[in-house]
Amino acid sequence: MATGRTHRPATRSRGIPEATVARLPLYLRALTALSERSVPTVSSEELAAAAGVNSAKLRKDFSYLGSYGTRGVGYDVEYLVYQISRELGLTQDWPVVIVGIGNLGAALANYGGFASRGFRIAALIDADPAMAGKPVAGIPVQHTDDLEKIIKGNGVSIGVIATPAGAAQQVCDRLVGAGVTSILNFAPTVLSVPDGVDVRKVDLSIELQILAFHEQRKAGEEALPDGLPASAAAARESTDKGPDGDVPAVMPA
C-alpha cells in the first residue's frame, strides 16, 4: 500500500481498496445524519454501529484516507464529512442523465438522494415521443433523438439506464459514443462497453434470489427436498453479518 511519496503522514496514496470505497458512502450517510443533529464528534464504535459495520473495519477503512481522528476522542463529524465527500468526488457537481422514464426512471428522477449528494439531474430522456416535454420531477422529458446533443451540451459523464432490457445496449452505446464514461445500469442485461468505461448494475431479481437462498436454508435445516448426497443443509449462519448490525453488501462490487 502507499506509494509513500513522502509528503504528509502518507497512507492513502495509491489505491483505496474497492471494498473500502464501497463503504465510504455508508459512512458518509451516517455522518450526515449526525451532522444534521449537530453531533460534533463520534467514535469509531458509534459511527460503525450507525453504519452497520464493525469498528475495526471502519478504522482500517479510514486509515486508507489518512489520519483524520483524534486518539482518545474520536472523529470530528464535519471534518470527516468533508474528507469523505472529497475522496468520493462529491465536492463537485456531477450532471447525470437518466434514460428511460418509465416507472423506475420516474422513481429515480424523484429520488431525493441524488440531488443532495453532488448529483444533478441534467436531463431525462425517453424514446417515447408522447413523453417529450412532459415534466417528471419538475424536469421536462426530452426525446432520445437529442441524446448526443444533451450529453455534450451538459458535459455529462454519468448516465443512468432505466430502459427495457432490449434497448439498454443501444442506449449504452450512444451514451458512450457521446462521452459518458460511467453507467449505472438498471436494465437486466450484460452491457459491453469499451475499456475506460465503468458500469455498475442494480439488479432487483438478483438481490431477491440471494435472499431466497438464505431463506430456504433457514427453513430446511434438515428436510431436504431433492435427493443427492451433496445436499445437506448445514453450517454457516443465515445471518452472516458482521458482529453487529446487518449490512449485507451491495455491490456487488
Added chain:
Amino acid sequence: MATGRTHRPATRSRGIPEATVARLPLYLRALTALSERSVPTVSSEELAAAAGVNSAKLRKDFSYLGSYGTRGVGYDVEYLVYQISRELGLTQDWPVVIVGIGNLGAALANYGGFASRGFRIAALIDADPAMAGKPVAGIPVQHTDDLEKIIKGNGVSIGVIATPAGAAQQVCDRLVGAGVTSILNFAPTVLSVPDGVDVRKVDLSIELQILAFHEQRKAGEEALPDGLPASAAAARESTDKGPDGDVPAVMPA
C-alpha cells in the same frame, strides 16, 4: 455478537461461499437465455463470457454445487438451470410483499422479473389511505393497518421495503414481528433486525457515489484542489467489478 455458531460442522458440501451465491443468479440468467434459444450445452468459457465473469471463477463456483458438467463437452443447459434454481430455492414459490407504493414501489410491482423467477407478489401495502384499493400493476394496494394480517395470511417470509427512510425501521419491525425473515431494503437507512433475519440493501445513491469516485479518478489525474495527491490509480480496471459487463435487472414498463 459472536455467539450462535455451532450447528453442523460443515458437512463437506454445504458451505457455498457468499461470493458464489451472489453470482449464481447471474449464471442462472445467462443459462435461461441460452435455454430459450434451445442451446443444449455450453462450455465454462462461453457461459462465463455471457455472465460477465472469467471461466476459472465460474468453474470454481460450480464445483461448490457438485459436478454437473461433462469433461470435454461442457454443461447441459437445462440440467444446470434446474440445479442452480434448486440451490437458490427458486423451485418453490415465494410470496413477497412490497411496502411503500410510491414511485419506486410501483416500479418494483411492475417489474416482470418477479414472477418469472419463483417470486409472487402477494400484496402491495401503503400507509396512504388514499392508495387503498387502487390497483398498481393489477394488484390492489392494501393499507398498512392490515400488514400483520396480510403477512400471516399469505405465509410471507420475504418483504421489500420501498418506503421513505423515516418509516423504514418501523415497517421493518412490523414485518419481522409478523414473521418475515428476509428483507430487501430500498430505503436509505441501516435497519436493525434480530438475529436470524436477513437484510439486503439496495441503495441507489451509493451506487452513484461509487461511480463518482471512479469517475473523479479518471478525470483528475492532473491537479487536485486540496493538498494530498489523490491516488494515481494506475492501470487496473475500466470496468469495476467483474471482468466485463454486468448483469442488472429491474426495469420499468
Added chain:
DNA sequence: CGATGTGAAAAAATTCACAGCA
C-alpha cells in the same frame, strides 16, 4: 485513560495450472 491507527494474523475470494475423465 481512552480511542485511534496499524502491523500482523486469519479468513475469504480469486486465479493459476494441470491432472484426469468423457
Added chain:
DNA sequence: TGCTGTGAATTTTTTCACATCG
C-alpha cells in the same frame, strides 16, 4: 482431444490486538 474439476498459489478483505498519542 477438449474441457471440467480442483489443489495450490495468490490476492484481497477482514479481524485481531496493542503500541501510541492526545
